[in-house]
Amino acid sequence: MINRRLLALMLRPLMHNRRRLLLAIVLLLTATAMDVMGPWLTKHYIDTYLVPRDLRVEPLTLLLALYVATQGLAALGRYLQTLYFARIALDAVHALRRRVFRHVMHLPQHVHDATPTGEMVARVTNDTDDLRELYVEFLATVLQNLMLLIGILIAMALMDVKLMLIAATLIPVAAVIIWGYQRASGPAAVEVRRLRAGQNARINEAIGGMSVLQAFNQTERFRARYHDLNVAQYHARLHTIRISALLLRSALDLVGVIILAALLIGYGVDSLVGGAEIGVLYAFVTWLGRVSEPLIEITQRFNIFQQAGVAGTRLLSLLDRPQAAAGDDNRAIESADYRLETLAFRHHGADHNTLDDVTLDIPEGRFIGLVGHTGSGKSTLLDLLGGLQPVTKGRLLLDGRPIETLSPSVINTVMASVPQEPFIRSTTLRDNLLMGLEADEASMARALDEAQLRELIDRLPDGLDTPLGERGLTLSTGERQLLALARALLRQPRILLLDEATASVDSLTESRLNRALAGLKGRVTMVVVAHRLSTIARADEVVVMQAGQIIEHGAPGQLLDNPEGAYYRLWHQPSNDLN
Incomplete structure (x- = not known):
């Protein structure tokens, strides 16, 4: 469950990189605008020059140059914003790892005595790395595709409001699918994380005591115990993959095909009534494909969001443990008695x-x-x-x-x-x-x-x-x-x-x-x-x-x-x- 404290843990590092985050968003908006311009320019080419067979060189050359420039700027913007988001993610994880490790170093002795070393290592390394994935894979992807989605819907509305409303029905359907995916895969993600920590602890224990295991002929027993954990994690991960395969791309692809059919029917009705332009159909079909893809990308990244939520919860449980009490009397010791x-x-x-x-x-x-x-x-x-x-x-x-x-x-x-x-x-x-x-x-x-x-x-x-x-x-x-x-x-x-x-x-x-x-x-x-x-x-x-x-x-x-x-x-x- 994502709560306010968990959101603060995950998003606080971003606040220390506000300037870089703002620049990344500006680059993202620029790339999105240039990307959306592609089908618009193609629609203009089809309806203004191709259908009337007006193939003059000068305007077509200008249109081609404009198309290449917009797509080049879109590619450059995506490249730069990816670098900026990656830098933000690395800085965030660097700061978080320092915070967690500093906290671990000041925990009371009884906490270290009761916690397996491998599990503590997993908290500092694996769990913080999952938050890096949150910034790079989830946050950047969601922002990028959300901006693209908004840009496409605005462009559709400017071209044909009725067809835009047909295409927009994909969004609430996708929201329901995402909600169902979260409910179905959440417990499995928690179980995968728990088993992964158990694997780390078991590996650390076996390697640390390898000489004793070999001397007492216990290597097979430890191998069998690790095998059981490995099999359990395999089935837990397989369960999450099945849910993902069912509710993410497959379901959204099916909904996208249904909406495409509705779009073609709506275009046909418009053609009968008022003679819709063929370029509009091309632009809407192209944009619809791009509407489906951002939604699929967003939903596919929700497993990363869930893993980050589980990792953040585990980190909070560690950070919530009170540190060893330390006095503030700094006077020198006069008598060592x-x-x-x-x-x-x-x-x-x-x-x-x-x-x-x-x-x-x-x-x-x-x-x-x-x-x-x-x-x-x-x-x-x-x-x-x-x-x-x-x-x-x-x-x-x-x-x-x-x-x-x-x-x-x-x-x-x-x-x-x-x-x-x-x-x-x-x-x-x-x-x-x-x-x-x-x-x-x-x-x-x-x-x-x-x-x-x-x-x-x-x-x-x-x-x-x-x-x-x-x-x-x-x-x-x-x-x-x-x-x-x-x-x-x-x-x-x-x-x-x-x-x-x-x-x-x-x-x-x-x-x-x-x-x-x-x-x-x-x-x-x-x-x-x-x-x-x-x-x-x-x-x-x-x-x-x-x-x-x-x-x-x-x-x-x-x-x-x-x-x-x-x-x-x-x-x-x-x-x-x-x-």
């Missing part, structure tokens, strides 16, 4: 709290280890400390100020994080290390040394300029973790958050990470979610979590002196790992 006061957090749409009644002080420069079994809330707490999720209840203070009041730029100047699955781009190691930061060679070398990565740099063929491949798969898991740590250290943070950085690394990489953390102790506030307890053996304080609550905390040695404590039991379990 945290205070958590009866903190609670509930994930979007969940029916219970993930964290509940968490109270904790983290002084500046302290090394805090977070431990607990899977699902205890460690990573969620780390997200809150990083400002990635909003607090549901209680208070989370950084530098004595609620973290939600601090601007992201202030937080980013003092904080860096190392996720469990590092984000590595398919560019060079240098690009991945800098990640948009400007730093000299000495600063990069210092960060690499602190992260224990010097040996890797010496081993790579092009050093920092070595391409890392898709998702950095040319590096080992441990090397990707160390690169993420080096990237964080290059920013010289005062707060460092690590989420199970040793969960998937070998013993050598773990020892390197431990040495790196030991070198930062006392200088940086560190909160480390530990999968292996050896990672936080030198922590100032260990916090044990269970079911979203802190059940024990204290110095590691102190906790190990209590055989009845939770940390003691975790330390003495066989693997010394938390699962």
Whole structure:
């Protein structure tokens, strides 16, 4: 359903190109006027020169030159207005994509967690591209053919009003056909769009996990699931094609033939009564063909309008999602300490709290280890400390100020994080290390040394300029973790958050990470979610979590002196790992 907000989304970009749009319309009007002149000049030739057999060279040459000039100007006008409409469309889509992508970049984390990557990509690319088709294929075609239709009707009326009224009956019939087409094909267009987004999501999922699919012999199962989507989309598209074939060209062609017959009968009656001119018949038959064609073109473009409507609705649903709240406190961080006061957090749409009644002080420069079994809330707490999720209840203070009041730029100047699955781009190691930061060679070398990565740099063929491949798969898991740590250290943070950085690394990489953390102790506030307890053996304080609550905390040695404590039991379990 096209509503006011959807129309505003689709037509707003045109308002930023009013001058170019006005010029395109002027060119369109000129081309239309020249195009309509063709049958008029031919009618004048037939009735004035051909039928009376007046074949003088001078007037015929002038008439021919005028005909060629008008048709040449019509062709030139159509060419230029097509270029202008294409430019308007590209500018509009460019602006819309920037707007949508900017909005996506500021959506809350829970939206990205709940939305398949392929579907989000389809919103930014496919849906915006459908709006480009709206401007180029639909808007330009409709305006062009609407102007042509009006011009032809005016020319017909000036020549013979009664015959014009006969020809004009094609227009309300076409309007009824367009209405029926919209009603019949609308749901099918929505289904095609939904299945297309599902295909994108399935492709993205399969390619991203191809190594796992092949290792577990699941490629056929995924192929079958994609095949089902493909078949469903095929039938949905076939349904729209059947409706289009029935209600667009076929129906309008039939109506056009009926009206042509009525036109011939009307001309015959006029001939019997008053002797109508043969040139008039030629002009009307020619114009009637051109009346049918614009209507067919307009109706055939309505499927593009429908697709654009569906795409616009999907974009509006994305743009309507509220962005992550950002504070406006731009004062510099003076003390990199945290205070958590009866903190609670509930994930979007969940029916219970993930964290509940968490109270904790983290002084500046302290090394805090977070431990607990899977699902205890460690990573969620780390997200809150990083400002990635909003607090549901209680208070989370950084530098004595609620973290939600601090601007992201202030937080980013003092904080860096190392996720469990590092984000590595398919560019060079240098690009991945800098990640948009400007730093000299000495600063990069210092960060690499602190992260224990010097040996890797010496081993790579092009050093920092070595391409890392898709998702950095040319590096080992441990090397990707160390690169993420080096990237964080290059920013010289005062707060460092690590989420199970040793969960998937070998013993050598773990020892390197431990040495790196030991070198930062006392200088940086560190909160480390530990999968292996050896990672936080030198922590100032260990916090044990269970079911979203802190059940024990204290110095590691102190906790190990209590055989009845939770940390003691975790330390003495066989693997010394938390699962």
